[in-house]
Amino acid sequence: MNSSLVIYNTLSRKKEIFTPLNPPLVGLYVCGPTVYSDVHLGNCRTFVSFDLVFRYLLYLGYKVRYVRNITDAGHLEGDRDEGDDKFAKKAKLEQLEPMEVVQKYTIGFHDVLRLFNTLPPSIEPTATGHISEQIEMIKKIIANGYAYEVNGSVYFDVEKYGGSNDYTILTNRQLEDMLNNTRELGGQEEKKGRLDFALWIKAKPEHLMRWPSPWGVGFPGWHIECSAMSSKYLGDQFDIHGGGMDLAATHHTNEIAQSRACNHTSPAKYWMHTNMLTVNGARMSKSSGNGFLPQELFSGDHPLLTRGYSPMSVRFFMLQAHYRSTLDFSNEALEASDKGYKRLMSAIALIPKLKISKTSSVNIDDIRNRCIAAMNDDFNSPVLIAELFEVVRLINSVYDNKTSINSADLEALKVLVNDFVYNILGLTDDSNSTNDDLSKIMEFIIKLRNDAKSAKDYATSDLIRNGLQEIGIQLKDSKEETLWNKL
Structure with missing residues (x-):
């Protein structure tokens, strides 16, 4: 095991040495997609980033149980349980059954991630497949005094929980400020507090996705599913919980509260969050008209693009930014990244053609150590890629007979490229297919x-x-x- 890996922990807001709870097993949970629409690029950036984390932990010799959920239950649109059912709305629009919607977009999600060459998770549980686990967890939270039932719905009592626990530990916000800044919501009078969130929601007669429970027919709230599934497959406390930074303030904050209220412990030791996407400096969003679907990026069929880019070029582009940094999409940035990716692959293609000398003027071990140091620094893929371009320079120098390499170092070079380019960064050479x-x-x-x-x-x-x-x-x-x- 390599004990020098450090991870930036959102919970402590600092880098910490990674120490697994039960080595060599590492528990990794990442919030997956809500499958009622096409996967968007922000999702892809998150899943590519955690694919890098997964791959590097495997490289270090850990056994990783990677759990990534699929949200396929009919929770409501708003974080505060208002709005329409997402799946019912989509099912009516496309004239499908809700589970047809789920199947359609789950397949699409897997197809896109396959193009990005992400490894499949160890377990991919669905919310609808774990209704009983969610109900049991809600029952425990009620028994522990942190939830209440009203007219067939169950709500988490945030203010009561906050009396003896730090509800905002993940975001460092003040609970009092949150209470003052939370608007009153029409039709939400049955809640005791404005920050209270639904664990179980009574189904209206027209609600399509519904299950029996001790409180009547209904469906689970959004946040409870991840708490129930992560504890089932990884235990009450596990190593790493990941997702996009947009989930920290509400979804992950409520996950921590639910888990502590039920199991008397925080669910994860380390919390990791990927940053947002921007387009030409402006935040990416559908409403602004600057959002991209992955297929639009591949085909170039978008008003903001001059041409399409291969999935591997886009993956390389994503990895050129640190996962905690904002990633800005522009034609210029994509062009530069595409050229860099092709330059890397062209150099690697020269390796079988390199001449072996009796002596060697290269130090592959030193390069490998620098690559490891980059990844051990909170999975710093941009620095790793910079080190790999030193490898490109070396390969070209050997090919041009300006640098000598012996057979042992050539084999070490091949292993280095296989480890860091293919196995860790997850890149493939897609030029042969086109x-x-x-x-x-x-x-x-x-x-x-x-x-x-x-x-x-x-x-x-x-x-x-x-x-x-x-x-x-x-x-x-x-x-x-x-x-x-x-x-």
């Missing part, structure tokens, strides 16, 4: 150029090279062959 036809064309063009050079027709040879450069294709000559890559 460039098969182009490869055949380039073979023909390179042959024409070589024929021109053999005939000492250097003007035609230069014309071909420069023309390809102008359209974004670079030629690289060596004594043995000419290679090409897209800029």
